Amino acid sequence: MGEVFQPYGLVLRSNSAIQKFLEVAAFSSSTGSSEILLSAKRYLSSDEVPYTVIRDIWFQMEPSQRPQFSSLLGGVTFVLESPKPREKSKELKERLQRLQEMADRKAYDALVRDVTLKEEDKEYFSSYKDQLGFGLHVIAVMFTGYLVGYMAFRALFGHDSVMSVAGGILGLVSGMLLETILFIVRSSAYEMSSTSRARPRKKSKTRQVSM
Structure with a gap:
């Protein structure tokens, strides 16, 4: 197998x-x-x-053996080598990977954002149905409290209409206070559960960023 020579400079x-x-x-004896x-x-x-x-x-x-230089090189094509791609450093590769x-994490978060909001981050009264149900429940409790207070004071003070109405108002206010206390308790419990679910997610995101 013959030796291979690598052309250099301007190559034709x-x-x-x-x-x-x-x-x-190559086969002429007149070559100097x-x-x-x-x-x-x-x-x-x-x-x-x-x-x-x-x-x-x-x-x-x-001169008698050589052709004209212009005719010798007429119609030749140049050999142009494409430059070798620069090899990326290890630090650059790691940065590009991060x-x-x-970018993949942001795209994933954008895809699941709606689902996450619906399942975990919705407010306690996020829907019209919940608000309407809560309002009707408060009205029912207040009306029930009024009736209980009215009937209780009527039984205690006979048929005195003023005292009966006062008892009804007292029962109405008591029912409203009771419903307010229950509302505060339910809201606090919901906020605590939401916070406990949010902490693991924050820790996982912090761990991913540090990696």
């Missing part, structure tokens, strides 16, 4: 005219330098020939 694509020129130079003769033989069967080799051989050959993970 070899054609029939260049191959014939190199063949004449043994180094030039060796270069001609070296690139005789090569598809790519440096421009400097052709130029040096052309100057060393006898940025990609952050």
Whole structure:
């Protein structure tokens, strides 16, 4: 297996005219330098020939044996090598990987945001149905308290209408206070449960960012 030579500098694509020129130079005794003769033989069967080799051989050959330089290089094409891609450093690769993970995490959060809000982060009275039900419940409790107070004071004070109405008002206020206390208790319990669910999520997000 012959030795492979890597062309250097400005490189030309070899054609029939260049191959014939190199063949004449390689087997001609009039070539002035043994180094030039060796270069001609070296690139005789090569598809790519440096421009400097052709130029040096052309100057060393006898004028009677060499073709016109313009006709020799007429129609040749240049061999242009594409630059090698720069290798990314380890730090840059790690940074790009972290940025990609952050972008994927943001895209995922955007996709599940609506579901998360509906399941975990909704307010206690987020729907019209809940608000309407709570209002009707308060009215029912107040009306029941009024009736209980009215009937109780009527039984205690006979048929005194003023005391009966006063008892009804007292029962109404008592029912409203009771419903207010229950509302505060339910709201506090809901906020505590929401906070306890939110803490693990914050810890997991903090752990992911630190990684």
